[in-house]
Amino acid sequence: MPAVIDASKCNGCELCDLYCPLDVIHMEGEVAVVRYPDECWHCGACRQECARGAVSFRFPLAMLGV
Amino acid sequence: MGSRSSHDLETDVAIIGGGTAGLNSAMAAAQAGCRVLIVDKANIVHSGAIAGGIDHFMAFLETGEPWDTREAYLGWVGSVARGAADLEVQEAVYCDELKEALERVERIGVSLRQPDGKIFRTAALGQPGPYAINFDGKKLKPKMAIEVRRRKCRVLNRVQVTNLYLHDGELAGFTGFDIRSGDFYRIRAKAVVIATGNTNRMFNAQVGNPFNLWYCPANTGDLHRAAFDAGVALANMEYVRMTIVPKGFSTPGFNAFFGMGAQLVNSLREPFMKNYHEMGNKAPRNFIVWGALQELKEGRGPIYMDCGHLKAKDLEHLFRTLGIDKDTLPEFLLAKGYAKDGAMIEMTVSEPMQARPSEVCGSGIRIGRDCASNVPGIFAAGDASDQMGCLHMATAGGFAAGRHAAAYAKKTAHRRPLATKAMAEEQARVFRPLERKSGSTYREFETIVRQICSDHFGPVKTELSLKAALEKLGRLDAARDELKADNLHELMRTHEAMNIHAVSKISATAALARRETRFPPYHYRADYPLSDDENFCGLMVIQKQPGGDVTTRLDKLRYAG
Ligand SMILES: Cc1cc2nc3c(=O)[nH]c(=O)nc-3n(C[C@H](O)[C@H](O)[C@H](O)COP(=O)(O)OP(=O)(O)OC[C@H]3O[C@@H](n4cnc5c(N)ncnc54)[C@H](O)[C@@H]3O)c2cc1C
Ligand code: SF4
Ligand code: SF4
Numbered sequence: 001m002p003a004v005i006d007a008s009k010c011n012g013c014e015l016c017d018l019y020c021p022l023d024v025i026h027m028e029g030e031v032a033v034v035r036y037p038d039e040c041w042h043c044g045a046c047r048q049e050c051a052r053g054a055v056s057f058r059f060p061l062a063m064l065g066v
Numbered sequence: 067m068g069s070r071s072s073h074d075l076e077t078d079v080a081i082i083g084g085g086t087a088g089l090n091s092a093m094a095a096a097q098a099g100c101r102v103l104i105v106d107k108a109n110i111v112h113s114g115a116i117a118g119g120i121d122h123f124m125a126f127l128e129t130g131e132p133w134d135t136r137e138a139y140l141g142w143v144g145s146v147a148r149g150a151a152d153l154e155v156q157e158a159v160y161c162d163e164l165k166e167a168l169e170r171v172e173r174i175g176v177s178l179r180q181p182d183g184k185i186f187r188t189a190a191l192g193q194p195g196p197y198a199i200n201f202d203g204k205k206l207k208p209k210m211a212i213e214v215r216r217r218k219c220r221v222l223n224r225v226q227v228t229n230l231y232l233h234d235g236e237l238a239g240f241t242g243f244d245i246r247s248g249d250f251y252r253i254r255a256k257a258v259v260i261a262t263g264n265t266n267r268m269f270n271a272q273v274g275n276p277f278n279l280w281y282c283p284a285n286t287g288d289l290h291r292a293a294f295d296a297g298v299a300l301a302n303m304e305y306v307r308m309t310i311v312p313k314g315f316s317t318p319g320f321n322a323f324f325g326m327g328a329q330l331v332n333s334l335r336e337p338f339m340k341n342y343h344e345m346g347n348k349a350p351r352n353f354i355v356w357g358a359l360q361e362l363k364e365g366r367g368p369i370y371m372d373c374g375h376l377k378a379k380d381l382e383h384l385f386r387t388l389g390i391d392k393d394t395l396p397e398f399l400l401a402k403g404y405a406k407d408g409a410m411i412e413m414t415v416s417e418p419m420q421a422r423p424s425e426v427c428g429s430g431i432r433i434g435r436d437c438a439s440n441v442p443g444i445f446a447a448g449d450a451s452d453q454m455g456c457l458h459m460a461t462a463g464g465f466a467a468g469r470h471a472a473a474y475a476k477k478t479a480h481r482r483p484l485a486t487k488a489m490a491e492e493q494a495r496v497f498r499p500l501e502r503k504s505g506s507t508y509r510e511f512e513t514i515v516r517q518i519c520s521d522h523f524g525p526v527k528t529e530l531s532l533k534a535a536l537e538k539l540g541r542l543d544a545a546r547d548e549l550k551a552d553n554l555h556e557l558m559r560t561h562e563a564m565n566i567h568a569v570s571k572i573s574a575t576a577a578l579a580r581r582e583t584r585f586p587p588y589h590y591r592a593d594y595p596l597s598d599d600e601n602f603c604g605l606m607v608i609q610k611q612p613g614g615d616v617t618t619r620l621d622k623l624r625y626a627g
Contacts, residue, residue: 019108020108021114023224023558043392043394048112049112057398063315066314
């Protein structure tokens with residue numbers, strides 16, 4: 001998982017969904033969900049826009065292990 | 067998907083791709099008094115190359131230093147982009163626009179200065195002096211988005227443009243669809259500026275994920291393909307560009323590392339770049355990539371970025387800058403266990419991408435001094451044009467393109483019509499993958515395209531390998547009619563995949579015609595391993611003729627010295 005959203009911190013403001021340049025994040029009800037984690041560019045736009053600090057990054061093993 | 071509506075819109079100037087260049091074009095066209103519509107497949111607040119931030123702006127500042135003049139800058143361009151940069155165009159789209167471009171960036175609220183108020187510049191990439199202004203461009207894209215709204219530009223976010231249409235040989239308009247609602251758009255414009263970046267996802271990526279890329283994976287040559295099909299001439303399409311990236315994560319950082327004095331070493335701890343270029347780690351990018359490839363090939367890898375000799379304050383600046391350019395890079399480096407002090411960071415050569423062979427030119431729509439293509443009404447800017455590259459040219463030249471498009475729109479009395487039949491056909495074509503119950507997915511199709519491109523011209527090419535690639539890519543044509551998408555997100559990706567496929571054919575065809583090597587490894591023809599200035603110092607222009615034939619020609623370029 002690249003961008004990871006902590007549902008307990010998310011207030012459903014939709015900004016990360018709105019601004020993700022790769023259409024990776026979609027709202028599911030009131031919570032933002034990283035629907036296409038494999039298509040994340042790790043650009044950080046979602047985190048920059050999240051006022052709740054709900055977005056963090058978990059680099060996949062493939063990136064860290066090589 | 068339910069009921070999808072369709073919309074007919076009209077404007078004076080349309081900007082296709084609201085990235086760095088496109089938003090500058092929009093500002094200029096609005097300033098000239100035109101109605102402006104910006105269409106982007108993402109949201110212009112964070113879209114394209116600088117969605118997450120940017121950190122260098124290249125400029126000559128006329129400070130009195132001999133290297134800091136227009137002439138010295140153009141001399142540098144002529145030496146590092148010889149055969150790809152058209153200096154007459156560059157003077158018009160960059161040099162003449164630079165002063166205003168720098169002022170504009172600061173006027174919209176992004177300082178080009180350090181906290182102490184001073185301009186700080188570094189040198190790399192074969193520059194004769196420090197041209198790269200280091201700055202915090204984290205907010206540049208959001209601020210530009212505010213500025214175009216302030217100038218009353220209309221914005222259509224999340225609309226992927228699918229095709230361009232002409233009427234009597236001149237621009238009529240274009241089509242697109244909303245990637246969330248599925249609404250279809252028919253848009254008529256007097257002029258368009260195409261600013262959709264370069265073509266990514268065409269070659270295998272380092273850890274197998276085609277979205278773990280140096281450049282923005284949303285830029286997939288959509289408008290290179292559409293423009294080409296509409297008869298627009300393209301140039302510099304044969305080039306396959308690469309850089310040096312951290313192992314595991316394809317990110318920018320080259321300019322920051324080398325600008326601050328870091329050096330590449332091999333596993334024997336030998337700095338090796340002087341063996342490949344007299345400027346060592348300050349050499350033009352293609353030489354560094356070439357050197358790294360040789361070290362890896364000859365068994366002296368892994369290679370590392372050695373920062374151990376840098377002063378603490380320079381290291382601090384370097385790591386801060388890396389995080390401005392790529393938001394998540396510092397934490398990646400930490401997660402890999404690199405200590406900031408004296409880091410030896412394992413690096414590698416990135417995935418290839420279809421793009422310009424140098425920072426100081428582009429790859430795509432062949433433009434003149436007025437940013438116009440060969441088709442009346444179609445203009446281009448930024449990475450999608452053949453002459454603009456990087457932030458400095460996207461900013462300066464983007465604005466120039468918008469101004470010229472506005473002037474053209476103003477002297478055009480009527481918008482040209484979009485043919486009803488063509489619109490109906492395009493609407494059906496665009497949504498067809500959603501109707502297929504079975505078929506291949508874009509993932510499978512794109513993987514095949516990537517494999518063919520990587521096997522046969524990523525980056526080493528010969529006549530035989532290029533012909534093999536073209537034959538295999540041609541055989542894939544039938545699979546395009548079998549692609550299925552389960553939702554609108556996949557529909558967007560499906561069209562992207564088809565465009566990557568089309569651009570890979572254009573690139574291979576142009577590469578076949580350039581029977582020499584230039585900017586190795588960006589165009590390395592193993593069967594013609596030397597550069598041949600006499601026959602090939604110029605732009606390989608590729609164009610689809612009205613009958614459908616694809617032709618190439620060389621537009622020769624001349625340089626002093
Ligand atoms: C991470 C990163 C850091 C960089 N750092 C530097 C730096 O420090 N200094 C420097 O000089 N250069 C840097 N570069 C290069 C520079 O950012 C680019 O050359 C420049 O921003 C390109 O601008 P552009 O407008 O041509 O493309 P982009 O800014 O990429 O804009 C293209 C736009 O087109 C949209 N689009 C694509 N296809 C379609 C379609 N079919 N329909 C509608 N819209 C579409 C995209 O969503 C995007 O918004 C960096 C590049 C990257 C990726
Ligand atoms: S930006 Fe943050 S708070 Fe808003 S929807 Fe996204 S994760 Fe939730
Ligand atoms: S890091 Fe970028 S690409 Fe990934 S989810 Fe966030 S905004 Fe989207």
